[in-house]
Amino acid sequence: MFRWSHGLPRIALALMLGAPPGLGHSAGTADSAGGLATWTVAPATAQALASHDGTIEAVRQTLVSAQVAGAVVALPVKAGDRVKAGQLLARLDARAAEQQAGAAAAQVEAARAAQQVATLEMQRQRQLFASRFISQAALDRAEAQFKTATAQAQAQLAAAQAARTESGYFIVRAPYDAVVSELSVMPGDMAMPGHALLTLFDPAALRVAVAVPESAAAALRRQLASPVAVEIAGQRITAPRWEVLPAADPVTHTVTVRIDLPAGSAAAPGGFARAWLPLAAQAGAAGRVFVPSRALVQRAELKGVYVIAPDGRALLRQVRTGPAGADQTEVLAGLAAGERIALDPQAAARRP
Structure with a gap:
């Protein structure tokens, strides 16, 4: 049986102030009562802190969207998966883009063939001009045709490279090591440029x-x-x-x-x-006391300490705690300066 002292706990409605690990300094003295190690509570001087509610957010979070329109044909990841940089996230229907890339490649071959013909023709015209069989104007026309064919071949090659690059947009890969936090599409949905496919965040x-x-x-x-x-x-x-x-x-x-x-x-x-x-910094703020963390006892959802009564009895008293350090915990309500508490809760519980 545990005895809870009457008239407690005292609930404080003021702003919660406390000290994180390394900032609070426990004040008090250790003594003994009938062989039981105790601690006399005293006010403390500590860096005052204000409690604020906050929200966790990722420093690096990305809404991954498609750069082209297309139906989602593969979605090999799900929410909660960890992905590596470059890993496949989604694949869109790229059949039309691949056909356009094939047509552009064929046009490049045709342009190169025309360039080869223009090159041979210019070489023949130069030989004829050297033998004075053609005029300067005829040679100039041959050289102009060669330059035109060369420019057309370069243009077709650039168009083919652009088509191949665009066909790569139908494969969406992870930009960095991340965790998939949300999927915005399902296989079969139509992806549009600028519309999110999924959300990633860097857990590090x-x-x-x-x-x-x-x-x-x-x-x-x-x-x-x-x-x-x-x-x-x-x-x-x-x-x-x-x-x-x-x-x-x-x-x-x-x-x-x-x-x-x-x-x-x-x-x-x-x-x-x-x-x-x-x-x-606040010195000796009212009600601000620190106790050794080992003096606290947990009973279900409640925390308490054994307070030594004037007659020597150890009474279990509920307290409300604040920030805890490695060996100290602030008590926000339930204790006052000058009271003695047991440092060994188990020994206090066995005390008659």
Whole structure:
């Protein structure tokens, strides 16, 4: 049986303030009560942080679309697949384009044949002119025909290369290593230029976008050197870099803060994240206490600590916690400075 102390927990409705790993400094003293190791809670001085809700987004996200119109005949990927750069994503019906490319290749052969005839004719005309059997005008006409045939052959060759290039547009490949986040077409659909076929994002480069009041932007820009913490799916991450965008939203009058996530973060674009952005340093803020993380006990969805009562009994009390470091956790509600808590919850639970 666990005994919860009466009159608690005390729920705080104020702004959640806390410290990420490495910023909070636990204040208090360790002592003992009847052989039980305890900790006396005391106010702490720490870098104050404000909690902001944010959205995970990809630094590099691409809407892949077709450059030509055509029916989708193959779609070998699905949402959630990881693809490599150059991997086939979609194939469009290219029969008409391939026929045009074949016709252009045939026209190139015809132009080259005409160029060869014009070359031989010019050579004969030059020999006749050297023997004074034809006039200069006849030689000039032969040379002009040769130049015309050469230009036509070059034009047909360029047209054939363009046709081959266009036929390659019917095969859509991945521009970089990515994850397929969404498919916008299915096999048989008609793809049109500019219309998205699928969406890709680079999982190695993610960030959190947070909207903060415009009035707070100037103070944040002065503290870009301070580290920030991001909480994603219950996991706390220290961000390596963050920035405050220079422009404000004219509708909401907020400024976007972008926080880069380290590589390998278990996150996906569109997900929820909570960021702890630095405020001015506050000393001994009311109700701000830190306790050793090992003193906390988890009971289902509730967290608590064993508080040592004046008569020496260990009472399990529910608390509301904030940011947690490697060995310290801030208690937002449920504890006050001067109270003693047990450092070993298991030993406190066995205490009569």
